[in-house]
Amino acid sequence: MAKKKAMKEEGVSFEARLGRIEEIVERLESGEAGLDESLRLYAEGAELIKACRATLAEAEKRISKLSETAGGDLKEEPFEPEDEEEK
């Protein structure tokens, strides 16, 4: 249960979620799962797909530029590429 819950959270990678969805579909299609288990798996699969879709729908661009501080630490600042001025 704890593992399944964690799948919906931010920390879990997109790839891990896709992998779990794959597992679920295979289990469902194998026909071995009883009706109760099938319904639970379907619900879990639907949640995971929803989370993946949310990731894909994120439109916010996050671009930063690196530089080094005087103390030797790395710092990230927002960065916008220049528009095409001359060709």
Next chain:
Amino acid sequence: MPPFDASLIPEPQDEGPETVWELTRRIQATLEDGFPQVWVVGEISNYKRHTSGHVFFTLKDERASLRCIIWKSTAERLRHEIRDGLEVEAKGRLSVFEKAGNYQLYVSSVKPRGVGALEVAFRRLKEKLEKEGLFDPARKRALPRFPRRVGIVTSPTGAAVRDIIHVLARRWPAVEIVLAPALVQGPGAAAEIVRGIRWLNRLRSIDVIIIGRGGGSLEDLWPFNEESVARAVYASDVPVVSAVGHETDFSISDFVADVRAPTPSAAAEIVVPDAREVLAALRAQDRRMARHVQHRLERLGDRLTLAARSRFFVHPEELALARAQELEDLAGRLRAAARESAAERRLRLERAAAHLAEHAPRIRWQAAQGAIRMALYRLRAAGRTLLVHHWRARVDGFAQRLADLDPDRVLGRGYSRTVLERTGATLTRAADARPGDTLRTHLAEGALASRVEEAGKQRMSNVEPVFVPSGLRRATQGTAKDEAKNAKAQRRKDAAGPPQRTLFE
């Protein structure tokens, strides 16, 4: 002035002077024969590219100059940019431009003077690093399928960074981009590229790095051929994609990197997947799952419907009847057996048969109840859908109807059941009883034993016959007085009779 070789000159056909054309042609022949392949170094001046596509310039040194021409097709294929002031090496053949009366070099190839040295250096470094194993395919790592953070080492200005960011954002909007700015040509560029790779590794959050720049000359691209950059790429823990110049440019960093991309935009396409494709795949998975579960539910629904249609759900009373049938067969066989044996055994068997027959309704009832319970259990086991509620309702309805059929209920309303002890059968016709027969009457509570005095075909009174009047006159309509009398007589009789134990417990 070199000595003039008269043997080269074709013989004039006739006396007198030749035309300018004829003379020029002879000069041309001389030049072409004498200078078939030329390799010359000089400085470019008067560089001009015609609208026709042909290129014209003059190669000169301090004391002489040579006109040059590059045909359009050759000019397009030039690998190096040339311009006024540049010192270049040119190869080609000499010929005469008759109209102007001058000679020209038809250039087949030209390149800046220093490039030769660069190319040699390139080859040498490539061999050295290859021998050391920096290009080993086995050490190249696979790129992550869904990188969360992409690092770029390139100039913060210019087309390359713009193109990379544009393509990344288009394909996988959720990706985070971190730029490590660096010069990408000239002195100091190699050091900044190395620094950029190291910084991105230090962050520990970068999944893949792109290093690169747009197109340019060999000198422009040179920083990506430096040994320091090659070693930094090799040492990077994060996989590196090298995207330097145009598709035909190959840099040392391309060979060391985990993946070479022909252009910066191509690098962005390699590094992230297309969200649209992934979305389509997800949709397909979703459909597969839903289809499957839907199919399962439908099949279970079908099984439920089939089970519900079985005869015993539709007519549960038939189940009871079937059981009753079996019981009566059994009772009959017992009776038959009883008739053949010794008297005592016969009596015992008869009693047993009677017992069975008396209890048959209850057993019938219990069997029916059992069937209902089994049916309900099977319903539950078959699945939880709306269908279940519906069938449960129907079955409950039947249960109710069966309950109504329960013989005991009927008794509760005042009816009684009389059994003829002699045969063991329930009495429905008075004619079946003979005077002297013992009767057992089952009431809602308890039973009575009585003896027949008189048995007639018709009903004795309008009220339900609870007892057979003992010897009293037949009453066609019962009066209250008569009823009281009968009741009194019956009570006397009961009191007088031997105590009877009820078989009905």
